Amino acid sequence: MRQDQEDPYQRRSAPVYAAADRAGSGSVASPRPVLYDAVLLDRDGTLIEDVPYNGDPEKVRPVPGARAALDRLRAAGLRLAVVTNQSGLARGYFTGEQMRAVHARVEELLGRFDAWLVCPHDDADGCDCRKPAPGLVYAAARELGTTASRCVLVGDIGRDVGAALAAGAAGVLVPTPVTRPEEVAAAGWVATDLPAAVAEILRRQQAVQPATPPTTPVRTALVVRSDSAGDVLVTGPAIRAVAAGAERVVLLCGPRGRAAANLLPGVDEIIEHPLPWIDPTPGPVDPEAMRSLTARLGAVGADQAVVFTSFHQSALPLALLLRMAGIDRIAAISDDYPGSLLDIRHRVPVGVPEPERALSLAAAAGHRLPDGDEPVLRLRRDAVPQRPADLGDPGYVVLHPGSAASSRACPPEVATRIVGALTDAGHRVLVTGGPDERAITARVAAAGGTDLGGRTDLAGLAAIVADARAVVVGNTGPAHLAAAAGVPVVSLFAPTVPFGQWGPYRVPTIRLGDAAAPCRDTRAASCPVPGHPCLAGVDPDEVVDALRTLAVSGGGSR
Ligand SMILES: [Zn+2]
Numbered sequence: 001m002r003q004d005q006e007d008p009y010q011r012r013s014a015p016v017y018a019a020a021d022r023a024g025s026g027s028v029a030s031p032r033p034v035l036y037d038a039v040l041l042d043r044d045g046t047l048i049e050d051v052p053y054n055g056d057p058e059k060v061r062p063v064p065g066a067r068a069a070l071d072r073l074r075a076a077g078l079r080l081a082v083v084t085n086q087s088g089l090a091r092g093y094f095t096g097e098q099m100r101a102v103h104a105r106v107e108e109l110l111g112r113f114d115a116w117l118v119c120p121h122d123d124a125d126g127c128d129c130r131k132p133a134p135g136l137v138y139a140a141a142r143e144l145g146t147t148a149s150r151c152v153l154v155g156d157i158g159r160d161v162g163a164a165l166a167a168g169a170a171g172v173l174v175p176t177p178v179t180r181p182e183e184v185a186a187a188g189w190v191a192t193d194l195p196a197a198v199a200e201i202l203r204r205q206q207a208v209q210p211a212t213p214p215t216t217p218v219r220t221a222l223v224v225r226s227d228s229a230g231d232v233l234v235t236g237p238a239i240r241a242v243a244a245g246a247e248r249v250v251l252l253c254g255p256r257g258r259a260a261a262n263l264l265p266g267v268d269e270i271i272e273h274p275l276p277w278i279d280p281t282p283g284p285v286d287p288e289a290m291r292s293l294t295a296r297l298g299a300v301g302a303d304q305a306v307v308f309t310s311f312h313q314s315a316l317p318l319a320l321l322l323r324m325a326g327i328d329r330i331a332a333i334s335d336d337y338p339g340s341l342l343d344i345r346h347r348v349p350v351g352v353p354e355p356e357r358a359l360s361l362a363a364a365a366g367h368r369l370p371d372g373d374e375p376v377l378r379l380r381r382d383a384v385p386q387r388p389a390d391l392g393d394p395g396y397v398v399l400h401p402g403s404a405a406s407s408r409a410c411p412p413e414v415a416t417r418i419v420g421a422l423t424d425a426g427h428r429v430l431v432t433g434g435p436d437e438r439a440i441t442a443r444v445a446a447a448g449g450t451d452l453g454g455r456t457d458l459a460g461l462a463a464i465v466a467d468a469r470a471v472v473v474g475n476t477g478p479a480h481l482a483a484a485a486g487v488p489v490v491s492l493f494a495p496t497v498p499f500g501q502w503g504p505y506r507v508p509t510i511r512l513g514d515a516a517a518p519c520r521d522t523r524a525a526s527c528p529v530p531g532h533p534c535l536a537g538v539d540p541d542e543v544v545d546a547l548r549t550l551a552v553s554g555g556g557s558r
Contacts, residue, residue, distance in 0.1 A: 031209075031368075031371055032371050033077070033078075033205055033209070034205070034208040034209060034359065034368060034369055034375055035150070035152075035204060035205050035208060035356070035375060036078060036150055036151065036152050036170075036201065036205055037078065037079060037144065037145075037146040037150045037151065038078060038079040038080070038081060038114075038140070038141070038144045038146055038150065038151045038152075039073050039078050039079070039080055039081075039151070039152055039153075039154065039198075039201060040080075040081045040082075040083045040117075040137060040140050040151050040152070040153040040154070040164070040169070041070075041080065041081070041082050041083070041113075041153070041154050041155075042082075042083060042084060042131075042153070042154065042155035042156060042157075042160045043082050043083075043084035043106070044084065044156075045155075045156035045157070045176050045178070046063070046154055046155050046156045046160070046174060046194065047062065047063065047066055047082065047106065047110060047194070048060050048061055048062050048063065048066075048106060048110075049061040049062075049063065050156075050176070050178070052088075053088035053091075053093035053094060054094070054102060055088070055093070055094025055095065055098030055099065055101075055102065056098070056102070057101045057102050057104065057105035058105075060102060060105045060106055060109060062106075062109050062110055063193070063194055064193070064194075064195075065193065065194060065195040066110055066194055066195075067109065067110050067111065068195065069194050069195040069197075069198040069199075070110055070111055070198075071111060072198055072199075072202060073198055073201070073202070074111065076202055076205070078201075079114045079115075079144045079145075079146070080113045080114055081113060081114055081115040081116070081117060081140040081143065081144055082103075082106075082113050082115075082116050082117065083117045083131070083136040083137060083140050083153065083163070084116075084117070084118055084119070084136075085119045085130050085131050085136075085159070086099060086118050086119065086120055087119075087120075087121060087122045087123070087130070089118075089120035090120055090121050090122040090125065091122060096120075099118070103116055114143075114144055115140055115143040115144055117129075117136045117139050117140045117143065118136075119131070119135070119136055128551070131155075131159040131160055131162065131163035132158070132159040132160075132161075132162030132163045132166060132549065133163060133166065133549055134148070134163050134164075134166035134167035134508065134549070134550075136163060137151065137153060137163050137164055137166075137167035137169050138167055141167070141169075148167035148168050148169045148508075149167075149168040149169060149374070149376065149506040149507075150374075151164075151167075151169040151170070152164070152169060152170040152171070152172060152201055153169050153170070153171050153172070154171075154172045154174060154191075154194065154197050154198075154201075155171070155172075155173065155174070156173070156174055156175065156176045156178075156179055157173075157178070157179055157180075157183055158173075158179075158180065158182075158183030158186060158187070160173070161173050161183070161186070161187050161188075161189075162510070165188075165503075165508070165509045165510065165511065166508055166509070166510055166549055166550060167508055168506055168507050168508045168509070170189065170506075171187065171188070171189065172187075172189045172190070172191055172197045172200070172201070173187035173189065173190045173191070174190075174191050174192070174193060174194055174196075174197050175190065181516070182515065182516055185495075185515040185516035185520070186499070186511060186515040186516075187499075187500075188351075188353075188498065188499040188500030188501075188503050189351060189500045204352065204356060204360075207348075207352075207356070207359075207360040207363065208356060208359040208360050208362075208363050208368065208369075208375070209363055209368060210363045210364070210365075210366050210367060210368050211363075212366065213245070213366050215366075216303070217247075218242075218245055218246040218247070218303055218304045218366075219246065219247045219248065219303055220246065220247065220248045220249075220250065220300060220301055220302045220303060220304075221242050221243075221245075221246035221248070221249050221250070221302060221303075221304045221305070221306060222249075222250050222251075222252065222297065222300050222302035222304070222305040222306070222322070222327065223235075223238075223239050223242055223249060223250070223251050223252070223267075223305075223306050223307075223308065224251070224252040224253075224305065224306070224307040224308060224315075224318060225239075225251065225252075225253055225257065225261075225308045225309075225358075226252070226253060226254040226257065226274075226275045226278040226279070226309075226313075227254060227256065227257055227278055227279075227310065227313070228254075228256045228257055228260075228404055228477065229256065229257055229259060229260035229458055229477035229480075230260075230475075230476060230477040230479070230480045230502075231257060231310060231354075232253055232257035232260035232261050232264065233260050233263070233264075233377055233477065233480040233481065233483075233484060234353075234354040234355045234358070234377065234480055234502075234505065235308045235354070235355070235358045236264050236265070236266075236355070236377050236378055236484070237355050237358070237359055237369060237375045237376065237377065237378075238306075238308060238355070238358035238359045238361065238362040239251065239264055239266050239267060239358075239362075240265055240266040240369060240373060240378070241359060241362040241363070241367040241368055241369045242266070242306055242362050242365070242367045243265075243266030243267070244266075244367060244368070244369065244370045244373070245366060245367040245368075246304070246367075248268050248269070249266055249267055249268050249269075250267075250268065250269045250270070250271060250300050250302065251264070251267045251269070251270050251271070252270075252271045252272075252273065252297070253270060253271075253272055254272065254273070254274050254275060254278065254279060255272060255274055256279075256404075258270070258272050259457060259458035259459065260458060260477065262383055262459065263379045263380055263383045263384065263458070263459060263462060263484075264378075264379070264380065265378055265379070265380045271296060271297070271300070273289075273293050273296070275317070275318060277313075277314060277317045277318075278309075278313055280525060290321065293321060294321045294324050294325050295325070297321060297322060297325040297327070298324075298325035298326050298327075300325075302327050303327075303328065303329065304327075304328075304329040304330075304331070304365065305319075305322050305327045305329065305330045305331070306330075306331045306332070306361060306362060306365050306367075307319060307322070307330065307331070307332040308332075308333075308358050308361060309332065309333060310354070311333075311348075311350060311357070311501070312523065314334070314336060315332030315333065315334055315342075316332075316334060316336060316338055316341055316342075319332060319338065319341040319342055320341055323340075323341060328343070329343050329344075329365075330342050330343050330344070331343065331344035331346060331361060331364060331365040332344075332345070332346065332361070333345075333346045333347065333348055333357070333361055334346075334347075335347060344364050344365055346360065346361045346364040348360055348361075350498070350501075351498060351500045351501060352500075352501065353500065353501055353503070353505055354501050354502060354505075355375060355377065355505050355506075356375070357501070359375060374506075375506070376483070376484070376486070376505070376506045376507075377480055377483045377484035377505060377506075378484055379462055379481075379484045379485070383459055384459055384462045384463050384466065385459055385460055385463050386463065387463040387464055387466075387467055388455075388460075388464075391430065391450070391452075391464065392428075394467035394468070394469075395428070395467075395469055396427070396428040396429065396430050396467075396468055396469065397422055397427045397428065397429050397430070397468060397469055397470050397471070397472060397547065397552070398429075398430050398431075398432055398464060398465055398468040398470075398471045398472070398473070398478070398482075399415060399418060399419060399422070399429055399430070399431050399432070399444070399449065399471075399472045399473070400431075400432045400433065400471065400472070400473040400474075400476070400478045401415035401431065401433065401437070401440055401441065401444050401474075402433045402434065402437040402440055402441070402476070403474045403475070403476035404476060404477070405476070405496075405524075405525040405526070406525070406526045406527065407494055407496050407519060407522075407524045407525055407526050407527040407528075407532075408474045408475045408476055408494045408496060409474055409476070409535075410474050410492045410535050410538070411532050411535055411536050412440050412443055412444055414492075414535060414536060414538055414540075415431075415440075415444040416443060416444045416446070416447045417447070417540045418472060418538070418540045418543050419431065419444055419445065419447040419448050419449045420447040420448055420540065421540035421541060421543065421544050422448075422449075422472075422540075422543065422544060422547075423447065423448030423449065424448075425544045425547075427547070428450075429445075429448065429449035429450070430449060430450050430452055430464065430468070431444050431445040431449040431450065431451050431452060431453065432452045432453070432455075432456065432461055432464060432465075432478065433452070433453040433454065434453075434454065435453075435454040436454075437453055437454070438453040438454045439453075440453070441453025441454075452464065458477070458481075461478060461481060462481045462484070462485065465478060465481045465482050465485055465487060466481075466485040466487065468482070468487050469487070469488070469547075469552045470482075470487060470488045470489065470490060470547055470550055470552045471487055471488075471489050471490070472489075472490040472492065472543055473489065473490075473491065473492065474491070474492045474493065474494060474535070475491070475493050475494060475496075475497065475502055475503075479491060479504050480504065480505075482504060482507065483504040483505050483506065483507040486507060487507070488507065488508040488509065488510075488550040488552060489504040489507060489508070489509045489510075490509075490510050490512060490543055490546045490547065490550070491503060491504055491509050491510065491511045491512065491513075492512055492513050492535050492538055493511050493512070493513050493515070494513060494517075494519060494527070494532075494534045494535055495513070495514075495515045495516070495517055495519060495520040495521065495534055496519050496520070496521070496522050496523055496524050497521070497523055498521065499511060499515065508550050510546040510549060510550060512538050512542050512543065512546065513534050513535045513537075513538055514533060514534045514535075514537055515534075517529065517533050517534035518533070519534055520534075
């Protein structure tokens with residue numbers, strides 16, 4: 001948004017977010033929606049048919065169903081803004097006056113928008129508002145009195161989704177015949193048309209809102225999340241929602257998730273026990289261990305249990321143990337028929353981000369995040385130690401090459417070249433990894449970074465990540481630590497699981513890697529394709545560019 005350009009935004013003079021409308025500002029206000037305050041819409045190809053460089057109001061044609069879909073959003077109390085690249089202004093193909101006439105015609109046909117945000121620049125201008133840069137999204141959020149992470153953007157090309165994610169907003173792609181297949185593959189959320197996108201936005205918004213509070217108060221809630229650190233971290237918002245509605249929360253986790261469980265706010269007590277129907281390399285089922293687990297669960301005295309799982313895991317074996325432990329109210333997501341094992345059998349469509357998927361189960365069990373607690377990942381402050389003093393000032397970039405699943409790790413030779421490129425661009429790079437990743441971190445850091453391999457546990461890593469300007473990481477636990485710290489992520493995301501479910505949540509993110517690689521949706525733990533092509537093709541300069549887009553520059557301050 002260069003200041004030397006003439007009026008880049010067509011602003012309205014009236015305040016767009018009157019104080020009386022702000023949720024939480026008055027006793028009679030309805031609770032603030034959990035997920036979104038606003039929907040941002042691309043213009044050409046999304047709201048109206050794309051007529052290149054159109055300056056003629058007579059040529060405005062809404063896409064089918066647009067008016068009714070927008071009215072549904074308005075009726076739900078969502079603010080609407082248009083965010084549009086109009087490089088035709090920079091190129092002189094039409095005037096600002098003509099553009100305003102087009103926008104007046106759009107409002108005549110589609111109703112009023114609360115804000116219009118226009119980038120008048122060309123790619124060559126290097127502005128920070130032309131999508132996929134995040135500037136228009138930030139500006140729209142400001143104009144609407146909210147934050148980018150409480151916005152969802154609907155657009156028809158990869159630039160739209162990229163701008164949304166780079167600002168920490170959600171992005172929905174509604175492809176048209178001109179949308180490139182790789183843009184569709186890379187999008188985490190795809191809808192068939194505008195009315196379908198709107199229906200899913202409203203469904204997700206509703207799904208995290210309990211229809212009714214629990215009929216009897218919950219004194220002790222037992223929440224369950226087995227599996228690894230990342231799984232536990234993304235369940236954090238849902239566990240906080242349960243904690244808001246219960247006096248005491250006991251978390252059952254597995255050994256691989258214990259360190260993450262220690263970091264979660266809202267947890268009063270932790271039980272650690274492996275679950276052989278969840279663990280990726282399970283031991284045999286030991287009847288005695290199951291009996292002792294059942295007894296421990298019974299001793300919790302929980303009056304409600306909420307069993308969180310990933311989409312490919314079953315809650316039912318544990319539900320049986322919980323029943324045998326005498327727990328009356330059990331809630332879980334289950335596509336499989338649960339018989340009498342569950343009191344609340346919840347179902348979630350595929351593609352929903354894991355934190356929201358879990359929040360929707362908490363809602364089905366009667367719980368919601370309190371007003372003022374955003375549905376972001378969070379860590380307990382008292383559980384994260386001081387960052388080691390010998391690392392110098394904050395403002396470095398963390399590169400974490402490894403992953404618990406090798407299919408999701410960045411190939412070491414690529415990570416090495418990324419460190420070289422970042423160092424050349426003036427970044428100070430810390431290379432992190434677990435004790436069993438020391439060989440990789442040493443090799444990667446030799447290109448110019450500082451090797452911290454094996455130096456930290458998860459809490460120590462959280463402290464280092466929290467002071468980073470950005471984290472470059474695959475789909476693994478530290479990506480979620482970065483999200484919890486609000487630190488931007490360059491996500492080297494192997495598409496073995498859906499990005500829409502497992503991408504860094506509600507934090508500025510740029511996704512790199514081949515989203516259409518043959519490993520897509522295989523859930524493979526080790527790459528099934530020779531050469532690990534989904535990440536082997538990442539160009540280190542793309543990482544440098546991504547940091548620039550995220551406003552993370554080498555040297556200077558954030
Ligand atoms: Zn611009």
